[in-house]
Amino acid sequence: MATPTLETRATTGKVWSRLLLLGPAFVAAIAYVDPGNVAANLTAGANYGYLLVWVLVVANAMAVLVQYQSAKLGLATGMSLPEILGKRLGNKRRRLYWVQAEVVAGATDMAEVIGGAVALNLLFGLPLLAGGVIVGIASMMLLALQSRRGQRSFEYAILVLLGVIAVGFVSGLFVNPPDAAGALGGLVPRFEGTDTVLLAASMLGATVMPHAIYLHSALARDRHGFSPDPLVRSRLIRATRVDVAGALLLAGVVNISMLLLAASSLRGIEGTDTIAGAHAAVTSALGPAIGVIFAIGLLASGLASTSVGCYAGATIMGGLLKIRIPLLTRRVITLIPALIVLGAGIEPTLALVLSQVLLSFGIPFALIPLIRLTGKRDVMGVHRDSMPLRIAGWTSAVLIVGLNCVLITLTLVGQS
Secondary structure, eight states, X not given: OOOOOHHHHHHOOOXXXXXXXXXXXXXXXXXXXXXXXXXXXXXXXXXXXXXXXXXXXXXXXXXXXXXXXXXXXXXXXXXXXXXXXXXXXXXXXXXXXXXXXXXXXXXXXXHHHHHHHHHHHHHHOOOHHHHHHXXXXXXXXXXXXXXXXXXHHHHHHHHHHHHHHHHHHHHHHHHSOOXXXXXXXXXXXXXXXXXXXXXXXXXXXXXXXXXXXXXXXXXXXXXXXXXXOHHHHHHHHHHHHHHHHHHXXXXXXXXXXXXXXXXXXXXXXXXXXXXXXXXXXXXXXXXXHHHHHHHHHHHHHHHHHHHHHHHHHHHHHXXXXXXXOOHHHHHHHHHHHHHHHHHHTOOHXXXXXXXXXXXXXXXXXXXXXXXXXXXXXXXXXXXXXXXXXXXXXXXXXXXXHHHHHHHHHHHHHTOO
């Protein structure tokens, strides 16, 4: 039997054929459960209980919106967000834009390698620098799978790792369930001083990921191609809604589970401001089996997310500078900053949280152009965002930029 074509899968009513269209969003979703999320969410839960649950809920809702818009841009235009920006920006602005995007991608990659190194240290007692090298080599193997076997094989590998991550961070809740009333109270938006604003920005930067916004447009386009048939494009975009909703729902559950686990099991315990301390507390409170599962989830998170981050960096460089470096070569180059941090003895959890704060400042540079482009008829044609979607997009952008402005103000004036 012949393999179904793109048009057949997009137009057939068979459930299995439609399911085969899913996948790109799950690769992008790895960015939302990376080690930076672990550090930010555990710190928030351990220090402030359920106070910042609302941040994750709001951030995840924003993530669903922006990832859908990114994928739709790729399917409607046949181009990635970096490629479109590369065509529209002048040479100087294009290079400057690439610099900030590259810094964001580099901060992401550093966090992910550090997280994987910490996981190997927790599981096997390996020195952090040696663990960073092993994570780098393992990510090269994942990227080689993408280069040699294609995107679908890479998606399968990432899906397996995503499942491991989910088990690793959700399992502890079954041993010590959170307080339902406290968790519901955490849905009320509020802060308690400068530190909680800093954590909120860190959580936002870890949840709405700039490099995932750039990447998803390329993932959807590369997987499905560009069809000249508007009907096929429309049905692919509808399938993408399901893809994004499912992937980001899973990522949101994992993120919220991390915070709830810390709030219910780690509150008031000394040393939980680091991942190693949180792991020790989880092991003590919930048993060694849960501690091992937690560390395995962290390792899977580091391995998968650093591979996806490297893929995103290549997409950004290719689109903005029209320079394409082999993925494995890029992997070696971008591994160096993380190894320097690990070798210098900088506290890993602090480096992770600060990297997520940096990411939050890169969000507007990815988000605002995305919203503008998907709202333009000359870019999207009949697939232009509806008015409600444009309002939701701009509202998200205002909230994100506003939170960052509050963060800067509170940090500079030292209010609490």
